[in-house]
Amino acid sequence: MTDEYDVTSDEDWLDAELKNALDEDYEIELEDAVLSLEIRRIYERAHPASLPRAEYFRELLRLQAELIKLQDWVVATGEKVVVLFEGRDSAGKGGVIKRIAQRLNPRVVRTVALPAPSDREKTQWYFQRYVPHLPAGGEIVLFDRSWYNRAGVERVMGFASEDQVEQFFKDVPEFERMLVRSGIRVVKYWFSITDEEQQMRFLMRIHDPLKQWKLSPMDLQSRVRWEQYTKAKEEMFDRTNIDEAPWYIVPGNDKKRARLNCMDHLLSLMPYHEVEQEEVTLPQRVFNPEYERAVLPPELYVPSKY
Template sequence: MDKKLYEQELYRLQTELVKLQSWVRAENARLVVVFEGRDAAGKGGTIKRVAEHLNPRVARIVALPAPTERERTQWYFQRYVEHLPAAGEIVLFDRSWYNRAGVEHVMGFCTPAEHRRFLQQCPIFERLLVEDGVLLRKYWFSVSDAVQEQRFRRRLEDPTRRWKLSPMDLESITRWEAYSRAKDDMLVHTDIPEAPWYVVESDDKRSARINMIAHLLSTVPYRDVPPPQLELPARPAATGYERPPRELQTFVPDHAGSLTQSQHPPS
């Protein structure tokens, strides 16, 4: 997708997301958006663009670490329930309870019985959420094996993005077909009318972000909620306050100034 067109449309959609946020607050709605997909499929970048201009007190990202020993003894969905939104909130799950259908199942972190139980309970769990009024949207980001490998290589070579690559991610290359079968099995059991899966083709990251955000907005019956009218007050007259001398405070060094000076030395 052309970069200029992408940036124009992304800004327009992000403006609509701010309207959606205002509607969620005004209507005391509860919105849950689940982001799932293969490693390096573009989930994180899309979540970043969705949340970029939203109020973090209203819209929060949930990306849970591996469960603790105590959490492993709980009902599987229990650790996720406490992160569900209250009235007027949006929650974006950067991976979710579907870990059990994917990485836990493929890597052997859960038993076959636990995996079967998840596939049986998940539709029930999600129907309960929807019946209680939660707006639940589920997106699966699909990426080809060739594009995934390209993105992994770029992460290896970029020191600012190397943290995104873990040994578990590299395992996904050798277990490509196992993850494919797990995904197919997951969709068969959990693609239900009350909470359907929406697949996002994400070989082109820009298109994937635009398509996902546009679709999310199209599925929520939000409306424009006019913001309160605000006016800047007049600044009161000075009353004699004097700032303390600069030498009494510790300032960070002017690194930016030194860079500018090195590029444009005095003649």
């Protein structure tokens, strides 16, 4: 008797994954589905048709399979990779980070999302709080916002003086060149959305109880200061787009396409190859005919409500 799905090729494997292993993906996708009907209607009217769900998941799984190969290559070669994800609030940075890391080993691929600096950290060298999170050999670090906070939110919201911002612009190119010289691959992504798209996404968060936690007073101020953020972003590109660590802009109005495009581009930057793995065999369980499994008290078990 054969399994229901006979996986004999990459295509068959993807078909099997689509049929048998999408529960987690659908659960994540609920974040886009639990909108009020009115907000959903307005949102869909304002957007062109996105990728069909089956096509999106097929490409997502294909790219995630390639990311596993990238991860294995990084471990085998001792490579060090840093990927920065920047962009306006609600631009989709968190969504693509979730999909990149979803099927990877958290001991190899880490996500770093630092809170606001403490009083002590404010007295340190600006880059100091980020340095401990940089990768060792065989690691990939994904920064959900990074040291570019100083060029963006800190500058626009007045948390950094113009002198501090100017010093940052002088320091950051050399800081990143130092990282590259030390053997770290530095990739910088900016997720770009339109004024109208950000407004729509903020309205979705306001009207969706499962998303309201994503809105902070800082996010609301970012709407008021849209033009200031735009000017800050343009100067940041002008002064920090260096050959050793260039910026890459991801158009983000269509979330699904943005995720796939970013993942595909990241893979294209890495000279990875498939690493030969040792064959894994399942050992036989040791069977002791005299062993009897102990009966545990029922209060130890989680109630079976579902």
